[in-house]
Each structure stands twice: as C-alpha cells, then as structure tokens.
Amino acid sequence: MPSPKSRRLWIGTSWKMNKTLAEADSFVDKLLTFPIPRGVQAFVLPAHTALARVRDRLPPDSHLLLGAQNAHWAGEGSWTGEISMRMAKDAGATLIEIGHSERREHFGETDRTVALKAAAAVAHGLVPLICVGEPSVVRDVGGTDDFVRVQVEIALSELAPAEIEQVIIAYEPTWAIGDRGIPATVDQIAPVMALINDVITTACGSSRAVLYGGSVDTKNAAELLTTPNTDGLFVGRAAWEPSGFIELLKLCAPLAGT
Ligand code: PGA
DSSP, rough: OOOOSSSSSSEEOOOSSOOOOHHHHHHHHHTTTTTOOOTEEEEEEEOHHHHHHHHHHTTOOOEEEEEEOOOSSSSSSSSSOOHHHHHHTTTOOSSSEEEEHHHHOOOHHOHHHHHHHHHHHHTOEEEEEEOOOOHHHHHTOOOOOHHHHHHHHTTTTSHHHHHHHOOEEEOOOGGGSTTTTOOHHHHHHHHHHHHHHHHHHHHOOOSEEEEESSSSOTTHHHHHTTTTTEEEEEEEESSHHHHHHHHHHHHHHGGOOO
16 A cells, blocks of 8 residues: 555545535635645535536636535436436536435435445446544444444445445544544544555455545644545535635645655
C-alpha cells in the first residue's frame, strides 16, 4: 500500500442542509480566489438545490469535483422527495455520497439500500462515496472491526471487482461527527482504516481512496493524514466557510504527492 504522500489527497466537504443559492454563489466565488493545489483532489457536495448552480458558476476548467449527498437506486418513478442518479449527474454530480450516518439514523438508510445505491451510482458512471462507521456503543464493547467490516462488505455486495475499484469509502465513526462529536485520534482510527483497505483490496486488488471524516478541522487535519491507509479527509462544519475549506486545502497540500 503506497503511503499517503505518494497518493493524491482527497479533501472535500458536504454542505449537508446548508446554503441558499446566494450563499452557494458566495462560497464558490471565494473558493475561486484560491487555486486548488496540485496533488489535491478537492470536492464539494452541495444540497440538491444548489448543485447545478455551483456547477454553472465554476469555470469549465475547474478541478473541483461536485457531488450529491444522496440519490435513489431506482432509475425514475414515484419516489416522492427523492432524486435519481441520472438527475444528480444531470445537475453536475460526479460523486454520490451514500450511507452517511445521519441518513442511516434519521432516514431509514440500511446496509441493503447502501448496496443498491452504490450499484445504481456505478451503473450511471458516478463515483460512490460510501460512508461507514460505528456508534460509540459498538466501539465501547470492542465491536468496531466486525461492525465496519460488515458495513463495507454489504455496501460492495452488488458490485463486480472492476466496479469496486471505482468506489471511495469514508470512515466516519458516528461518535466523532457533528456538534457533539468527539474528535478521533490516529490510534483510534488507524486499525479501521487498515481494515477497510484490506476489505477492498481483497475484493478487487486495489483501493481508489479511503477517507476519514468526523470533526476534522485545521487543528487535527495534518495529524489525521499521517494515519496509514488514509487518502484524504471528508469534512463538515470546518469547511462550510470558504476560508475554512481554503485553510484545509493549504495545510494538506504539502502532504500530497504530485
Ligand atoms: P463534521 O461532519 O466534520 O461536521 O463532524 C463530518 C461528516 O458528517 O462527514
């Protein structure tokens, strides 16, 4: 497994349920004042309402990847409130976030729907960004490895090996996410990052990228990136202001390969 330094670093943010169109415009305009460093693959997942708007505001040669925070596995039809993979792609998505813990907890996302969505994303030429991670009650009883292994294996269960190579996994322990999240240490995440890489390489030979997320900020980002098998960071709150995102890109750039 190459060290993080010899690999492209993925640094991205989901806006979750934030930003009007005017706020999205302002974020993009400020971000465009800073050239994305070589070796860093930056990405932003706006809310569905702002996806096409952000795409249209970026210059055609922009290296910023865009994605949707969720999309349905069905091609089309009577699924009130949902969008399809095709609609997400049409609005500018390259990445599709699947299985974030907030969706698993509040919106009935299961390992099975994650698998269906991952297969639908790949079928539409989109890159699944699959989130996995254990709650604190599971970690407290030593069940993290089994829990995460099952999540990853089921998430990939509808994909052929060549399709698994296209997948990005984000390890996001639920106890580390959000306002009440407790920032994780390298020691806590390293075994799980290794396990996820192991599951993917066993399935298809090589992993595209495994990211870490959960209370990442400018204070802990560089240290978290020293974790072996870690190809980048998936950030929430600390990157919602463009200045925060730019700071993270700046401090991660020297850690990226070229
Ligand atoms: P946070 O969110 O950085 O605000 O903890 C991370 C995430 O949910 O991906």
